[in-house]
Amino acid sequence: MNKVVNIVNTEHEKLPILYSLRNCPYAMRARMAIFKAKQTIQLRDVVLSNKPDEMIAASPKATVPVLVLNNGTVIDESLEVMLWALKETDLIIYCRVSITM
Numbered sequence: 612m613n614k615v616v617n618i619v620n621t622e623h624e625k626l627p628i629l630y631s632l633r634n635c636p637y638a639m640r641a642r643m644a645i646f647k648a649k650q651t652i653q654l655r656d657v658v659l660s661n662k663p664d665e666m667i668a669a670s671p672k673a674t675v676p677v678l679v680l681n682n683g684t685v686i687d688e689s690l691e692v693m694l695w696a697l698k699e700t701d702l703i704i705y706c707r708v709s710i711t712m
């Protein structure tokens with residue numbers, strides 16, 4: 612199971628932030644990969660008509676999903692978020708197969 616983050620302590624502040632949108636298929640595939648890979652992130656659901664300034668600063672193209680890592684790296688393509696999530700798991704093999712087909 613993915614770790615449940617207690618938002619009362621400050622541990623969550625060290626986690627990558629995923630700006631997401633519940634009914635966006637690109638954000639869905641990013642979240643599914645993160646879930647399957649058991650990665651722990653802070654999930655920030657956005658409203659497209661009122662995108663957070665921090666998200667636009669991180670990724671001026673302002674589409675979701677956007678993943679901001681602790682080291683400041685920004686991943687703003689859903690496929691790249693999937694590859695980041697799955698890279699430490701056996702699931703990456705299936706991802707590579709489907710990309711090269």
Ligand SMILES: N[C@@H](CCC(=O)N[C@@H](CS)C(=O)NCC(=O)O)C(=O)O
Nearest residue numbers: 635636637659674675676687688689
């Ligand atoms: N190429 C992007 C496409 C993402 C995308 O187009 N997301 C839509 C929502 S499903 C979006 O953020 N649109 C911005 C807007 O409508 O303002 C990816 O795969 O990450």
